[in-house]
Amino acid sequence: MANLQHIRRRIKSVKNIQKITNAMDMIARSRFNAAREALLSNLPYVAKTKEIMRRVVGQMRGREYEHPFLKTRDELIAEQKEADGKFLFIVIASDKGLAGSFSSNVFKEAHDTIEYDGTGENNSMDDDGDDENFHKKNFDALNAVKPIATRTQKQQRQVSATGGIARATAHQGGGGNSGANLQVAREYNDAAYIDGIEIITVGRKATLHFQQRGYNVIKSYHGISERPQYRYAKEIADLVMERYASGEIIDVTLIYTQFKSAISCVPDDVTLLPLVTDDYAKSNANLKEEYIYEPDVVSILDKFLPRRIATRIYGAMLHSAASELSSRMNAMSNATDNAQELVGRLNLFYNKVRQAGITNEINEIVGGANALE
Amino acid sequence: MATILLEVATPDKGEVFAKEINMLICRSIAGELGILPKHARLLTELIPHAMRIKVDGGETQLFIGGGFMEVTPEKITILADSAETPDSIDVERAKSAYKRAEERVNSFNKGDTEIDIKRAEAALARAKARLLVKGVPIP
Numbered sequence: 001m002a003n004l005q006h007i008r009r010r011i012k013s014v015k016n017i018q019k020i021t022n023a024m025d026m027i028a029r030s031r032f033n034a035a036r037e038a039l040l041s042n043l044p045y046v047a048k049t050k051e052i053m054r055r056v057v058g059q060m061r062g063r064e065y066e067h068p069f070l071k072t073r074d075e076l077i078a079e080q081k082e083a084d085g086k087f088l089f090i091v092i093a094s095d096k097g098l099a100g101s102f103s104s105n106v107f108k109e110a111h112d113t114i115e116y117d118g119t120g121e122n123n124s125m126d127d128d129g130d131d132e133n134f135h136k137k138n139f140d141a142l143n144a145v146k147p148i149a150t151r152t153q154k155q156q157r158q159v160s161a162t163g164g165i166a167r168a169t170a171h172q173g174g175g176g177n178s179g180a181n182l183q184v185a186r187e188y189n190d191a192a193y194i195d196g197i198e199i200i201t202v203g204r205k206a207t208l209h210f211q212q213r214g215y216n217v218i219k220s221y222h223g224i225s226e227r228p229q230y231r232y233a234k235e236i237a238d239l240v241m242e243r244y245a246s247g248e249i250i251d252v253t254l255i256y257t258q259f260k261s262a263i264s265c266v267p268d269d270v271t272l273l274p275l276v277t278d279d280y281a282k283s284n285a286n287l288k289e290e291y292i293y294e295p296d297v298v299s300i301l302d303k304f305l306p307r308r309i310a311t312r313i314y315g316a317m318l319h320s321a322a323s324e325l326s327s328r329m330n331a332m333s334n335a336t337d338n339a340q341e342l343v344g345r346l347n348l349f350y351n352k353v354r355q356a357g358i359t360n361e362i363n364e365i366v367g368g369a370n371a372l373e
Numbered sequence: 374m375a376t377i378l379l380e381v382a383t384p385d386k387g388e389v390f391a392k393e394i395n396m397l398i399c400r401s402i403a404g405e406l407g408i409l410p411k412h413a414r415l416l417t418e419l420i421p422h423a424m425r426i427k428v429d430g431g432e433t434q435l436f437i438g439g440g441f442m443e444v445t446p447e448k449i450t451i452l453a454d455s456a457e458t459p460d461s462i463d464v465e466r467a468k469s470a471y472k473r474a475e476e477r478v479n480s481f482n483k484g485d486t487e488i489d490i491k492r493a494e495a496a497l498a499r500a501k502a503r504l505l506v507k508g509v510p511i512p
Contacts, residue, residue, distance in 0.1 A: 041387035294403040294417035
């Protein structure tokens, strides 16, 4: 028979956990309101930057002036035949856990994008009909001229059997020391492939995740995932632009969680560089009017394009913060509800056991009295 | 009178201004610009200043802390780093910011090399523009 005291203790501890999750829910809720506010007031700015970008770049293509960030894909590919640039990914996740599947969803999207081998069917379009999956097309085009991963047949089989490097390392005890994992990572995906990828992470969880899997994390930001600041976005943008301009990297993809509503947050990947997607080329057709640039085209673009990139990163950080907090809110209110249910079931069990004990005692007394007669 | 739509957006306060206006007088890095309806397409960078907006014969001012401006025949879009209407400006704060920035610029001129002169000058320009918008005499 279960011990009454044990059950009492169990009920007490479940109630304590419930108090904690309830408190965390409320904290997340108030922070979420702030984060949503910040996101909503940033949206018009981002939208307008995008609009202007589109008009200006669309009009600019096919004209005589040149800017390193405004090359067409054909031009880029022609250059990259000889170049030895890397692919850069910016992954924005959270610092802390207890937010349901928030971080793991981002990582899943990240691995789908990073380990994209040209076979995936993911051709998602943005809500506004933008083709922002330029990375995948870029990857295909680049792969045609310069295969990134030349795997042996055995390795290829292993990779497809384990679903890529993520699961390959997870099987080998993903949480262990990173040295061993690094080796595993290099065994499954050949070293050249790993070396061709750089990652910038925002959030402790993201840093740990990719370091453990042997990726080259060149920079990481911790402690800002819930309350992003523009200057960090600018720092990332500056670093990215510099490396892109020097040819060290040839493709930059941003992976973050898009906040749609308090109950729907979707991981998304967006190509930051090259800036000129097919979309811009299309809008080129209907804009013939010339812009006036003050003081001149190059100096304006030199300032405006980095701003566009930084704005985009900052926007993604805000999206991610709001998503993280709303995921935590959901996770914590679910946990509180579950704890409530568990307490109810335990109470019922407790009473049953107590009743059984009383019945037993009465039986014993009655049995004893009968024996005396 | 012909009008043109003016929209001012900032990264952290959303859309600060959105109205049909008659004329906009603003300052870009290349000099002062007056924008009337049906202006040619234009893209430029703005410096921190007090922007003058003419509507229905009257004039209002708007503080702009630097940013970009795109003009199309129907619409002016300003992407400002910060933007404030006269009633949202904190005069005391702007005054103390002005003094602080002025001191920093002065001590740089006296040979203090540790001061980031670009930042100090930008802060000075911003404080000055804020006070101008508010109509407060500069100390």
